[in-house]
Amino acid sequence: MTTITIADDSPFGLDNLPYGVFSTPGSARRVGVRVGDVVVDLARALDDEVFARPSLNEFMAQGYDRWVAVRERIRDLLHGEVDDDVVHPIGEVTMHLPIEVADYVDFYASEQHATNLGRLFRPDSEPLLPNWKHLPVGYHGRAGTVVVSGTDIMRPCGQRKSPDEDVPSFGESRRLDIEAELGFVVGTGSALGTSVSCGDFARHVFGAVLVNDWSARDIQAWEYVPLGPFLGKSFATSISPWVVPMPALQTARTETPRQEPRPLPYLREEQAWGLDIELVVEWNGQEVSRPPYRDMYWSPAQMLAHLTANGASSRTGDLFASGTISGAEKHQRGAFIELTWGGREPIEINGEERTFLRDGDEVTISATAPGPGEARIGFGEVRGRIVAATNTAG
Structure with a gap:
């Protein structure tokens, strides 16, 4: 014994x-x-x-x-x-992989991240589009390319067109990036034609995982107008092997930032499901960022309520993620496109100036949350290494 x-x-x-x-x-x-x-x-x-x-x-x-x-x-x-x-x-x-992934939805719930990308992608417009503070913006991803931590990530290929090019070309992504996120696993689903209220979140969501939603920024920038992310996102999403049950995060519960204007009734929470979780991002073994989940504008309960508000069914094994977690300070940004401001402000990694990911690079994301007393609740890590593309011919 x-x-x-x-x-x-x-x-x-x-x-x-x-x-x-x-x-x-x-x-x-x-x-x-x-x-x-x-x-x-x-x-x-x-x-x-x-x-x-x-x-x-x-x-x-x-x-x-x-x-x-x-x-x-x-x-x-x-x-x-x-x-x-x-x-x-x-x-x-x-x-x-701890679950059979039924569906995968990725949200865009960080005001800081959405603002930063708005300034980078639409420098002559307001950074947040008019709908952003009225609903949790999201897109449907590809469940079949969700992989467990430690799986190598092949550099994706696709169409890309830089501003100095007249026509697009096909080839490997030249601006490969990460997105440090938190994901939520649906344990019991909801029937087609029904919805899940914010108050029923805990009875439907089994637990949380760490997520790295790898992103090919050059492919994304060319394809996302007018329908949004597609090939620049669908090639791989890594999750941690451990699913932290929601009861383990009760001590980490906190209020979300003030939501103004007030959300519509179906998105209102009697007690917000904000979570005080701190992530750490390491690039080739060097810490580069500490994104704070507590700053996320939309809570996971609001995400699930919106996901099902039109009567869409949810199923056991559904995974929905927060989108990139970024704070107000530079060292809290959860994507390299933000840390390097679109590649114009390189950061030093092990003595070398870097912007986006190269073949052989490894990224590790870990996280902890406060538990009872002085305890910390660990999520383990989600880790991935970039390997060379093989389908470059087009």
Whole structure:
């Protein structure tokens, strides 16, 4: 029997208990929970076959009351000894995509990010378009290209046209970027023709993950008028392997910034689902940014309410992300296009001036949130390395 030791400063204590899908050499994928520096095999520990599945979807579909009951059962179990064969050191497991992604929607919920990009893309106009403070702007992404942290990211190809070119050309992106985001996983969906209110958010959303929505800015700039993001976004989106359950983030709840004008009734919250989460972005091992999620204008509850306001259904495994998280200060910007102001203000990375991503570059995004007392709630990390394009011929 084993008693799991958790360091006092561990971001993976009993107040967190994030879920993930893991495997050990020669074994099938199954659901585990992280505690300190180990992964607990839930199928064996709880003698429950729902956790012997290669994704969290079947468990999530069982609903809110079941999530609460299992969380309490895990906490009770881990206060005592557990069988040796259910505990695996984190360094000896392989982590996999934790969910089967049903649909993927990406929002644009940071006022600072939207303002910065408005100034860069539309320098002669108001940075925020008239609708931005009335609704959470978003677009539908591609569920099939959501990948788990550690997956290499192939440099995308597409049409691009720089201002000094008369006609577009096809080739690899020359302005490859990141977007540091927070994503939310729908556990129980809603039927076609219905909507999810802000107040019902916690009963529908299972947990949160870190997201890097890789972005080809040159492809994006040429294609996005008039219908918005497409190939410049759809080639890859990375998520962290650990899904932090929403109850673990109760201490992190905070108000959103003042919303003016007042949102329409379906977007009003009795208690806002703002979250005090701090992200850290590292470029080739060097910290370059600390985006604060607490500054996000629109909350995830408002995002889900808007996503379903027209009667669109939601499903177990749906992923919706916040859009780039950026604060008011330069060191809080969550995309390199902002940090380098469109490439005109390079930053120094390991002694070299850089703007956008080169082949071989690696980006790591991590995050923590306040937990009970002095505890911190950890999300782990989402990491990706850029590899050369292979479809450059066009």
